[in-house]
Amino acid sequence: MMKRAEQKGVVENEAPQTSQKSKKQKTCSYGSVFGECDLHSSVDWGNLPHHVILRVFQFLPLVDRARASSVCRKWNEVFHIPDLWRRFEFELSQPATSYLKSTHPDLIQQIIKRHADHLQYVSFKVDSSTESAEAACNILSQLVNCSIKTLGLISTAKPSFMNVSKAHFASALTVVFVNSKSLSSIKIDDTPLDDPSLKVLVANNSDTLKLLKMSSCPHVSPAGILCVADQCHGLKELALNYYILSDELLLALSSEKHVDLEHLRIDVVSENPGQVEFHTIKKQSWDALVKHSPKVNIVMYFFLYEEEFDAFFREETPVTHLYFGRTVSKAMLGRIGMNCPRLIELVVCANGLQPLDDELIRIAERCKNLTAMGLGECEVTCRGFIEFVKMCGGRLTQLSIMEEVLIPDNDYSLDRLHLEVSKHLGRLWFPDMMPTW
Structure with missing residues (x-):
């Protein structure tokens, strides 16, 4: 945390007048930042x-x-030139419980007062x-001229x-959504965002x-995200939970008015087995998306239990990147080999004690774009x-x-x-x- 005396120039509109001697001493104290400097230097930094x-x-770091x-x-x-305030990260924390160093309150107030209309790339780390989250919301509420x-x-x-x-x-959020009118990128995971807020956006x-x-x-809800897809025709990247994904959403992203989608990330998460019943997306909807956006990366992160995979990969699915954070069955990996021809990367955290030779060979045969593979707690014979590896060859850039x-x-x-793999x-x-540690 900066001492108040050290920030005098930060929290006042004008820096104090200093004598030539004290100015030179201060200038030299920044030798480690601005370059080598000593009392005999001919450079007049001021x-x-x-x-x-x-x-x-x-x-320079902010401090x-x-x-x-x-x-x-x-x-x-x-220090107050607008170009220095285009990008800013507010850090907000409680000193007793966090390792984060909070942005000084006086600096926050000065940003709101003098630089709110200069901010363009803003993040809040709490x-x-x-x-801390409420403090972030309070700051957002004051960004009227932004x-x-x-x-x-x-x-964190x-x-x-x-x-x-x-x-x-x-x-x-409404304050920012209404006043900015030029938002291009929004990352708001794990928040109480709702459908009315999306409509304002x-x-x-x-x-x-x-x-x-x-x-x-x-x-x-699915209706809320469908509203975004229907009207934001410039949307290129989208990340959401699987329960929001629908055939209607994929078709909206595939409309003639919509630009090519570049990246679709889908998190498939279950906290308790059997709590969620997962729906199936039709092959025709996936086909429409790929026909409209042939280069789209479709990334799926799975955090499910073995008995919850039944709805997935029964038909051809254009997924490109697959990550399994929990145990996945041999049968599921077999379906991936049969129905994921666009697969580029596969990471399996765990499988059990059944060798996966046949499943890996099928994946190598049918997934011609595969370039990255990671296996954790699994088994495969040498x-x-x-x-x-022989079937994939040199295209396996990550193994x-x-x-x-x-x-x-x-x-x-x-x-x-x-030696053989090399x-x-x-x-x-x-x-x-x-x-070993």
Whole structure:
């Protein structure tokens, strides 16, 4: 935390007048930041051109920049140049429970007073406390004169924003949604965002919105996100939970008016087995999306229990990146090999004690775009693994396999395996080792 005396130039409109001697002493105290400087230096830092000082300030951390603003009047003037306030991250935390260092309250007030209309790329990083999330909402509520293009709300740990009242959160967002009118990127995961707030967003920013990331927003319904897809025809990137995904949404993203979608991230999450019944997306809807946006990356993160996978990959699905955070069955991996021809990356956290030779070979045969593979707590024989790598060849640019996954057989030991795999990959490769500490 900056001492109040060190921020005098930050919290006042004008830097204090200093004697030539004290100014030179202060200037030299910044030698570690501005370059080597000593008492005999001929450089007059106080009289450098504005554009040079501005360039130096752009590379300074906020704390150093704030301290430097108290050196002289000229440096304080540069400190307030709008270009330095286009991008800002507010850090809000409770000192007793968090490692984050909060942005000083005096600096926050000065930003609201003098630089709100300069802010364009803004994020709020908060700890897990409700107080920090509410403080972020209070700041948002004061950004009446703003022209924000990018807004991000980042919780370093839950619950944070989810503990803020829905009305307070919606009111704060409405201020930004209504006054900015040029929002292009919004990242608001794990928040009480709701359908009415999305309608306000669309009403004021439909022509500019390109990225919307809103996973784990339980108050948003499929109808709410469909409103976004129907009217924000410039949307290129979208991240959401699977329960919001629908055939109607995919068809809306595939309309003639809509630009090509570049990235669709879908989180498939279950906290308790059997609590959620997962629906199936029709093949025709997936086909429409890929026909409209042939280069789209469709990324799916699965955090399900084995018995909950029944609704997925029964038909061809154009997924490109698959991540399984919990145990996934052999049958499920077999369906992936049969029905995911666009697959580029596959990461399996765990499978159990049944070798996956046949499943991996099927994936190598049918997933011609596969370039990255990661296996955690699984089993595959050395022969099966070598066959998989041989079929994929040099296109496997990323291959991360724990040594414990590989089962030696009569034909291949672990020592010979790494030589064979390296030969087929065209580069030196070794399995990952479990840390010993």
